[in-house]
Amino acid sequence: xxxxxxxxxxxxxxxxxxxxxxxxxxxxxxxxxxxxxxxxxxxxx
Amino acid sequence: xxxxxxxxxxxxxxxxxxxxxxxxxxxxxxxxxxxxxxxxxxxxxxxxxxxxxxxxxxxxxxxxxxxxxxxxxxxxxxxxxxxxxxxxxxxxxxxxxxxxxxxxxxxxxxxxxxxxxxxxxxxxxxxxxxxxxxxxxxxxxxxxxxxxxxxxxxxxxxxxxxxxxxxxxxxxxxxxxxxxxxxxxxxxxxxxxxxxxxxxxx
Numbered sequence: 666x667x668x669x670x671x672x673x674x675x676x677x678x679x680x681x682x683x684x685x686x687x688x689x690x691x692x693x694x695x696x697x698x699x700x701x702x703x704x705x706x707x708x709x710x
Numbered sequence: 711x712x713x714x715x716x717x718x719x720x721x722x723x724x725x726x727x728x729x730x731x732x733x734x735x736x737x738x739x740x741x742x743x744x745x746x747x748x749x750x751x752x753x754x755x756x757x758x759x760x761x762x763x764x765x766x767x768x769x770x771x772x773x774x775x776x777x778x779x780x781x782x783x784x785x786x787x788x789x790x791x792x793x794x795x796x797x798x799x800x801x802x803x804x805x806x807x808x809x810x811x812x813x814x815x816x817x818x819x820x821x822x823x824x825x826x827x828x829x830x831x832x833x834x835x836x837x838x839x840x841x842x843x844x845x846x847x848x849x850x851x852x853x854x855x856x857x858x859x860x861x862x863x864x865x866x867x868x869x870x871x872x873x874x875x876x877x878x879x880x881x882x883x884x885x886x887x888x889x890x891x892x893x894x895x896x897x898x899x900x901x902x903x904x905x906x907x908x909x910x911x912x
Contacts, residue, residue, distance in 0.1 A: 682805075682815065682860075682861075682885075682909070682911075683860070683911060685883045685909075685911055686881065686911065687911040687912060688847060688862070688881065688910055688911065688912050689881075690843060690847065692881075693839070693842075693843055693880070693881065694839075694843055696878075696879055696881075697836060697839035697843070697879055698836060698839075699836060699839055699840055699843060
């Protein structure tokens, strides 16, 4: 697709979206009453 | 890569497969949720025809690889061990740049996410949050590592309480109206009519 980009506009939109906090597992678990992971290594098989 | 199944304590998460069909009839949603137009979430997982045959669009899409549906099982539950299900799909979020041009940001869509109202086992009240933290996020992060994805996003039913839950407990954000309208006019599926686009940076 051929597009003409306005870099300032792209940066503005991206910044406003990316400026929101990233998922934080400890915060999420605390907020939802889940136990915090003592060991960050995940149990899987 | 995150091997499947993922096991966290007594809970196991794996892809939905054909052998699970008989299992799906035990999955139910609360009546108030069904009344609030969430019936499509249940129908996607399973419908039961007049002969009692279970039909699963989720399974069809798993086989077609159009999306991936995962189920969460309580390995210690004596019955109704199916706790929750969720469906993931790769996607793009468009945003306007200049004039009619647009660019895209990559993400993973949480197409469906539901807990089983018949589940009575451990952590019943927290099963949704546990599923999200222990299974949804690790899988999305895996996708992010392999092909890149900036957001996890969803189209929430326009139910104020549900939107508040996604905002306050799951930390999803909403776009400004102008940007949301742009997303809706380009990529919102018709089955998500009136739904609210919400995203979470990962």
